[in-house]
Amino acid sequence: MSRKLAEKRDRREAQRRRQEEQRRTVRRRNLITTGIAVVVLAGAVALIIAERTRESAPVGVAASEASCEPIQTYEPQKATHIEEGAGHPPYTSTPPTSGPHYVDPAQPGFYPAPLQPEQLVHNLEHGQIVMWYRPDAPEETIAAIEALIDRQPPAQGASLLAAPYDGVPDSDSFVLTAWGASQSCDRVSQEVVDEFRARYQGLGPERIPGIPPFRPET
Secondary structure: OOHHHHHHHHHHHHHHHHHHHHHHHHHHHHHHHHHHHHHHHHHHHHHHHHHHHHHHOOOEOOHHHOOOOOOEEOOOOOOOEEOOOOOOOOOOOOOOOOOOEEOOOOOOEEOOOOOOHHHHHHHHHOOOEEEEEOOOOOHHHHHHHHHHHHOOOHHHOOOEEEEEOOOOOOOOOEEEEEOOEEEEEOOOEHHHHHHHHHHHOOOOOOOOOOOOOOOOOO
């Protein structure tokens, strides 16, 4: 073989080795990139699953840990409309569960500032459930109440309200109320709230569309 042919052969072999090394480098880079992408994707999926699991988990503690009193029932007072600021006979329960009330009810939702009891009594008349919480209740309790409000199942209707109320007993953090009934608790338990709603929601004396009886999601 001539010297010139040998040099061409050597150049081709050197070029082949360089190309092979370049391909190996690209493959290694692709494998590293793919591995990183898989790890990142797996982490993102795990976070999504954890978040969905957290969001679907019941709010608060088990019913046995909520320190709730038995449900109290009251003879309903007359449901008369009064003007804002007008006087009326005293309510027979604290918080009120029936009686005179303002013409306009409050919108369902969570309220960080107090509302007039006379306004919320109108919500009770419609069959909605009102949670009256102590303004100085533990932050985790107030956050759990707000989470319950935010997670109301749309199919059940927006029928749950919460607002601070100075009349909640010191031994409790909040009081659930319906028309003619109440239940006080120290800690939030979605199980307790759901059972109360299933028993009383939609059963006020002035029933309106959009407030159906409550059926907990399964």
